[in-house]
Amino acid sequence: MKVNGSCHCGNIEFDAEIDTESGAKRVQAFCPVCGTPLYSSAEGNPTHMFVRVGTIRQRASLRPTVQIWRRSAVKWLKDLDSVPGSPEQQALTA
Ligand SMILES: [Zn+2]
Numbered sequence: 143m144k145v146n147g148s149c150h151c152g153n154i155e156f157d158a159e160i161d162t163e164s165g166a167k168r169v170q171a172f173c174p175v176c177g178t179p180l181y182s183s184a185e186g187n188p189t190h191m192f193v194r195v196g197t198i199r200q201r202a203s204l205r206p207t208v209q210i211w212r213r214s215a216v217k218w219l220k221d222l223d224s225v226p227g228s229p230e231q232q233a234l235t236a
Contacts, residue, residue, distance in 0.1 A: 143159070143160050143200075143203075143204070144157065144158070144159055144160075145157075145158055145159075145160055145193070145198045145199070145200045145204075146158070146198070146199055146200075147193070147197040147198040147199050147200075147201075148197060148199075149173035149175070149176055149178035149180060149197060150173070150176045150178045151173065151175050151176035151178070153173050153174070153175040153176065154173050154178075154180060156180070156181075156193070156197075158191065158193045158198075160193060160198075160204070167184070167185060168182035168183060168184065168185075168192070169182060169183050169184070169185050169188070170182050171183070171191075178194075178197060179194050179196075179197075180193070180194060180197055181193045181194060181197075182194075
């Protein structure tokens with residue numbers, strides 16, 4: 143899938159072809175202005191960049207198709223939809 147996106151401040155914009163990650167050791171890249179994590183890649187001579195989904199404008203279309211490292215998942219994760227939520231940063235009132 144072709145996607146595009148940017149860091150929080152808009153200093154960096156990108157177009158990319160996305161794929162899945164392997165879990166190998168990574169080098170991380172950040173926007174030098176706002177610090178947004180943008181992508182990771184293998185050390186040395188990387189052949190692929192792994193774009194952070196939060197920077198992709200089409201992220202709502204990127205529904206996960208597999209979950210990995212489930213052995214370390216917190217038990218409450220499967221019940222997260224039952225937890226009260228807020229559309230923004232504001233504190234919830236009980
Ligand atoms: Zn930025």
